[in-house]
Amino acid sequence: MYKQIDSNKRKSFFLILVFILVIVGLGWVWGYYYGEGGYFITILAAIFAMLMSAVSFFAGDKVALTQSGAKEIKKEDNPYVWRMVENLSITAGVPMPKVHIIDDPAMNAFATGRDPEHSSIALTTGIIKGLENEELEGVIAHEMSHIKNYDIRVMMVVIVCVGIVTLMADWLLRSFIWGGKSRDNKQGNAIVMIVGIALAILSPLFAKLIQLAVSRKREFLADASGALLTRYPEGLARALEKISYQNQPLRRANKATAHLYISSPFKGKKVSKLFATHPPVEERVVELRSM
Numbered sequence: 629m630y631k632q633i634d635s636n637k638r639k640s641f642f643l644i645l646v647f648i649l650v651i652v653g654l655g656w657v658w659g660y661y662y663g664e665g666g667y668f669i670t671i672l673a674a675i676f677a678m679l680m681s682a683v684s685f686f687a688g689d690k691v692a693l694t695q696s697g698a699k700e701i702k703k704e705d706n707p708y709v710w711r712m713v714e715n716l717s718i719t720a721g722v723p724m725p726k727v728h729i730i731d732d733p734a735m736n737a738f739a740t741g742r743d744p745e746h747s748s749i750a751l752t753t754g755i756i757k758g759l760e761n762e763e764l765e766g767v768i769a770h771e772m773s774h775i776k777n778y779d780i781r782v783m784m785v786v787i788v789c790v791g792i793v794t795l796m797a798d799w800l801l802r803s804f805i806w807g808g809k810s811r812d813n814k815q816g817n818a819i820v821m822i823v824g825i826a827l828a829i830l831s832p833l834f835a836k837l838i839q840l841a842v843s844r845k846r847e848f849l850a851d852a853s854g855a856l857l858t859r860y861p862e863g864l865a866r867a868l869e870k871i872s873y874q875n876q877p878l879r880r881a882n883k884a885t886a887h888l889y890i891s892s893p894f895k896g897k898k899v900s901k902l903f904a905t906h907p908p909v910e911e912r913v914v915e916l917r918s919m
Contacts, residue, residue, distance in 0.1 A: 630856075639845045640782060643838050647789040650834060654796045654827055658803075689740040689748060689780075692885045696738075696878070698728035698750040705729075709756060712765055713749060716772050719857050725749045725775060734876045734895070735759070738888040739771035740780065747775045752878070759867050766854060766864030770890055773853035779846045783887070786842050793835040801828035837903075843887045844907045851912055855919055865916040872909040 703710040710727055717724040725739070725747040735755040741747030749771045756764065774780070855861035871891045881893035887905040 637849065640842055640849070643842045643845065644782075644785060644789070647786065647793070647835065647838050650831055650838075651789065651792055651796070654793065654800060654831060657827060658796065658800055685742055689742065689746070692738070692740045692888060693728060693748060693750060695880060695882055695885060696730055696750060697732070697880050698730045698748075700726055700728050700748075706756075709751065709764075712768055713772075716765070716769050716857060720769075720772050720776050722772070722776050723747075725772075727751075729753060729756070730878075732879055734878045734893070735871045735874055736878055736889050736891055736893055737767050737771055738885070738890065739774040740888055741775065742780060743778065744775050749775075754874075754876075755871070758870060758874075762858075762860060762863035763867035763870065765858055766860065766867050767890060769854035769857040770850045770864055771854075772857065773850040774846070777846070777849060777853060779850065782846060783843065786839050790832075790835045790839050794832045797828040797831040801825065840887075840903060840905060843905050847890075847906055848912065848915060851916055852919070855916060861916040861919045865913045868909050868912055868916075 701710070706727075706729065709729070713727050714724055722744040725741065725744075726749070728748055728750040730736075730750055730752045732752040733754040734752055735758050737749070737751045737755055739747060739749050749768065751764075751768075755767065759767065851864060854864055858864070868891070875895050877895040878889075878893035886893055889906075891909070892904070892906050
């Protein structure tokens with residue numbers, strides 16, 4: 629379990645490093661072509677993307693919960709689920725998150741919040757009814773691990789990077805198309821322009837692929853961390869198998885929040901592995917059963 633946790637943390641940080649290199653590459657092309665003015669625009673793009681992300685960082689959990697139709701419950705509303713979340717939060721050593729239930733027969737769950745002190749866990753009525761005690765415990769431990777590992781914060785850094793890359797690529801492409809004041813070295817400018825146009829076209833796609841790759845690695849990390857909490861990887865493995873067998877999408881599935889769920893809320897839709905928000909269930913189950 630510890631080996632899996634360390635491996636997935638290293639892979640996540642490596643992917644974020646690649647993101648930074650893409651941003652630096654775009655900034656260098658822009659700066660070389662336009663001189664000091666290019667670097668100013670790069671900084672402006674970074675500030676704008678961070679401001680937009682800060683808004684979603686502080687209000688994103690409320691939006692996700694509202695969009696999914698989640699309703700907050702108290703202990704007396706569902707003592708079984710409440711006590712399970714409470715026990716696992718004590719085990720994990722984090723403040724107890726708010727507990728929400730989504731009235732939906734599909735089996736799914738997600739965690740959200742900017743930090744352990746401001747976090748929530750949402751479970752569908754379908755997953756509560758459809759899983760045995762140890763299986764539901766595995767799912768909640770997985771979501772608790774997302775909170776403890778600050779996955780929402782990691783994904784926010786990635787989203788900021790995506791925003792910066794998209795803005796820079798768009799502005800760089802427009803500047804090449806419409807022209808502008810550049811350096812006097814015409815031969816150098818032509819080479820940089822060709823490289824810049826290629827970067828501007830491919831960077832947003834590359835950025836999205838890295839974002840999805842980070843999301844998949846954090847799922848593997850939460851699986852391993854969740855198994856460490858319960859000391860019973862088989863519970864989560866069986867839960868994932870049951871969730872994958874159902875072919876029922878969430879009623880209020882949304883692409884913007886799909887990466888939050890323990891399993892893709894879009895059932896019955898085949899998606900390329902590169903563009904999937906979650907790793908294949910088969911791979912996750914194999915990893916869990918090898919612990």
